[in-house]
Amino acid sequence: MPDIKDLLAALHAGGPDLRVNRAGQGAVAQLCTEDGHPLVSLEAPRYIQVPGETARLLGGTAGMDAPVWWTEVRATAAVPEAQRLAASVAGRLATLLDGTTWPPEAATRTEVVAIPASGPSAAHADDGGDVLAESDVLTDQAAVVLHDSPILAATTWLTELLRTTARTGRHLYLVTPPITRLTLPARTLLDRAPARWVIHAPETGYYDGLSGLVLSWRDGHFAPAADPGPTVADAYRPPSGSATGERQLLLSLRTIHPADERLLLGGALECAWQVLTDQVPAGWSTAEPVNVPWSRRQLTDLARTRARSGSPTWLVAVGSPDRPAIATQRVQHTRLGVEEHITVAFGHPTDKVAPLHLLPHLAEELATRHNLAMMITELRAARADLMVPAHYEPPALPVSLTLGPDAAADLGAGRAGGALPGSPPAHLGSAARPAFHYALGDGDDPAAWQRLQALKRYVESLTEPGLTS
Secondary structure (H helix, E strand, O other): OOOHHHHHHHHHHHOOOOEEEEEHHHOEEEEEOOOOOEEEEEEOOEEEOOOOHHHHHHOOOOOOOOOEEEOOEEEOOOOOOHHHHHHHHHHHHHHHHOOOOOOHHHOOOOOOOOOOOOOOOOOOOOOOOHHHHHOOEEOOOEEEEEOOOOEEOOOHHHHHHHHHHHHOOOEEEEEEOOOOEEOHHHHHHHHHOOEEEEEEEOOOEEEEOOOOEEEEEEOOEEEEOOOOOOOEOHHHOOOOOOOOOOEEEEEEEEEEEOOOOOOOOOHHHHHHHHHHHOOOOOEEEOOOOOOEEOOHHHHHHHHHHHHHOOOOEEEEEEOOOOOOEEEEEEEEEEOOEEEEEEEEEEEEOOOOOOOHHHHHHHHHHHHHHOOEEEEEEEEEEOOOOOOEOOOOOOOOEEEEEEEOHHHHHHHOHHHHOOOOOOOOOEEEEOOOOEEEEEEOOOOOOOOHHHHHHHHHHHHHHHOOHHHOO
16 A cells, blocks of 8 residues: 555655645645645545456556556646656656556656746636646636546546535536547536536537537637537547447436335345346445445445435446446435435447346346335447447437336326326236336337336326435
């Protein structure tokens, strides 16, 4: 494990005129100018015990697999010398600890890097504080961060940056090259935050990486381009020959448990993994890279500790390298009980068929043993490695919807058959308290969207809103 002497020796690459600040609730060390402008940030080391995580986030040529200590070094783009300083910090760490850097050419130096006395003009240490001061451009409306790595993951740095940006009332713009891909947890965070993934295509300008909307910088933030022309960037069109036959099976489910000291969380997520892959999750964590072996007890202990302070718990789980799968789970205490909101994605290469035939069995297991409230399953043509590229991918198509016993009881067996005329649901579990499982399509029928919307409207008109939101 890197100790304080190693970290100080690495951070001394900036010489005696720079100071070290703490940020991100202690998870990030910042090498700053004397007036407080961050130049380089260093994340607290994480002990990666989950096989395949380095290859998932860095590519198969990363050169090291678990167990390994992992840290990330970032440089601001506001000072030209900061990149050389970050390279020296990383190079010193690798030399002291017999480690490696990625990419290998990123840390070929270990000398002291002199920084000019004038600090960056874009970001202000006293304007938002914490990791927000690392922004490459900071205005009253926006924080812009340039990110040139091939993968943008839901790291501790990103979660703290999103939190701090939202607290100051700004919008976060993460600007990357077209080759960058998002992990699904990172996309989940961006979908829920005042943030946008901006692609900088040197030939054509800027566009939204998730929608293709052409963007321009004006009045201190990114906005849809005002000039006449196409509203969707040509670069967002899928590459020729990109249809590979790879698929993603997506599950979105919600469980509601009675608040009980004996409650053990994570059972629904583990059940979905076992039914669909014959495995359990390989690991879990509150950020990427996922570093801790799977443990329902540890997950529950963390959620219980955070619940005492009124905070929800957000976590990521991953599968083994040979069975691509990733999930996010949010745990919070509500008036209905302890709720788990889970999204899981399973990747299926061209030669592997998504096991849709197992979905009724999974639905029954969740409904009878794990307090399922609702589950929606979908299938989409997308990358089996579960990364999100900066170009168009077809939307997912619904496959099924399951109502747990409580929602099914509110709907009533007599009214269940009227939800989708000609397609009565399967009754799962006991006859006294059944769950209803509706088949909507095979993952290739666009009409499944109309069936899902009709079913949701029908259910919401007859059941208690808290069970169907």
